[in-house]
Amino acid sequence: MAEHSPKDRGTTGEELCCAGILAFFAVQGAVPFIAPNQALESTGREATRLMFYGGIGSQLVVYSAIAYLLLRQASRVFRWLGAMQWTLPLAALVVASTLWSQFPMDTMRRSVAFASAGIFGLYLAMRFPVRRQLAILRITMLVLALGTVVMALGFPHLGLDASAGHHTDWQGVFTQKNACGRMMVLATAVLLADWKPSWQRIASMMLFLFVMYMSGSRSAWLIEAALLLLWAGLVVAKRLEARTLVLAALAAFWFTAASAVAAWLWLPALLHSMGRDATFSGRTLIWKQT
Numbered sequence: 001m002a003e004h005s006p007k008d009r010g011t012t013g014e015e016l017c018c019a020g021i022l023a024f025f026a027v028q029g030a031v032p033f034i035a036p037n038q039a040l041e042s043t044g045r046e047a048t049r050l051m052f053y054g055g056i057g058s059q060l061v062v063y064s065a066i067a068y069l070l071l072r073q074a075s076r077v078f079r080w081l082g083a084m085q086w087t088l089p090l091a092a093l094v095v096a097s098t099l100w101s102q103f104p105m106d107t108m109r110r111s112v113a114f115a116s117a118g119i120f121g122l123y124l125a126m127r128f129p130v131r132r133q134l135a136i137l138r139i140t141m142l143v144l145a146l147g148t149v150v151m152a153l154g155f156p157h158l159g160l161d162a163s164a165g166h167h168t169d170w171q172g173v174f175t176q177k178n179a180c181g182r183m184m185v186l187a188t189a190v191l192l193a194d195w196k197p198s199w200q201r202i203a204s205m206m207l208f209l210f211v212m213y214m215s216g217s218r219s220a221w222l223i224e225a226a227l228l229l230l231w232a233g234l235v236v237a238k239r240l241e242a243r244t245l246v247l248a249a250l251a252a253f254w255f256t257a258a259s260a261v262a263a264w265l266w267l268p269a270l271l272h273s274m275g276r277d278a279t280f281s282g283r284t285l286i287w288k289q290t
Contacts, residue, residue: 011139015132017065018124019139024062025117026144026183030175031058032151036158063113066120073127077119080126084118091115134194141187142204145211148172148180152214161216169216181217184208185224192231 029035035047035055047055070077081088094111101107124133151159152170161169161177169177187208191201212220233252 011135014069015128015136016139017069018128019136019143021062021065021120022137022140023143024058026140027173028175028179029055029059030173031055032147032155032158032173034058059109059113063116066116066123069123070119073123076126077123080122083125084122087118091118131194134190137190138187138204141183141190141208144173144183145187145204145207148174148211149207166216170211170214172211172215177215178217178219181212181215181220182223184212184215185220185227188212188224189227192227 024031031054035051035058084091091111091114094114095108098104098108098111124136128136148159148170149172151172153159159170159172160167161171163176166177171177171180174180174183188205191205191208195201209224212224237249
């Protein structure tokens with residue numbers, strides 16, 4: 001069982017450490033100024049020595065922190081390994097693939113990271129109750145959102161998307177604008193999962209929605225709209241009587257079905273209104289070649 005703590009206690013150093021680790025995973029290790037996106041293939045630039053060793057160093061710091069946290073709770077982690085009955089064999093297979101990999105060192109480095117991330121997830125689940133997990137995630141998302149604003153406005157050569165046609169879209173501390181948009185959708189979901197109206201949470205929600213909008217990720221916009229509609233529907237459903245709830249559920253079902261049919265019939269026009277086309281920015285052309 002996860003440890004329960006008083007509701008009014010502050011954030012501990014352990015929780016801040018977990019938030020930092022989660023932030024590292026969220027940016028996929030592309031730490032700004034150390035391993036920035038200029039080193040990615042999409043920009044056509046090679047990594048400098050600082051980027052290369054800085055990236056490796058940041059990984060060593062993060063995975064050492066994970067190892068430290070796991071060792072502090074080693075006995076409990078060992079007892080809870082059975083909860084990973086499906087993911088543990090998969091992680092073991094990934095690590096074992098080093099034996100037949102064409103690039104064993106790269107495979108070993110990435111497979112160890114994969115396994116560490118899975119065990120770290122187990123650590124979070126057993127160490128903290130759900131409310132504290134959500135609190136850690138809120139801190140993580142807030143730092144990422146603020147970091148994105150700083151990168152996009154203060155360091156546009158790093159904070160704006162480098163792909164053609166998207167030079168004004170924000171990617172911030174993330175590797176790409178769509179990653180930024182998806183993470184902000186997750187950030188709003190974390191807030192809504194334990195929503196309590198307050199100026200801090202309202203301000204955080206406005207920040208997450210703003211960054212998501214500036215990312216220019218149309219898929220994130222659609223998912224966010226669906227998320228907000230679902231959340232609003234659940235809030236309303238809690239206040240309805242049983243008979244009214246059944247009628248509302250039937251109405252929601254038929255409305256969703258009608259919306260799906262309408263979207264399919266007028267898909268080109270809908271995509272055009274969002275600045276996209278029926279090829280999904282050329283994706284369907286690529287799919288035909290696979």
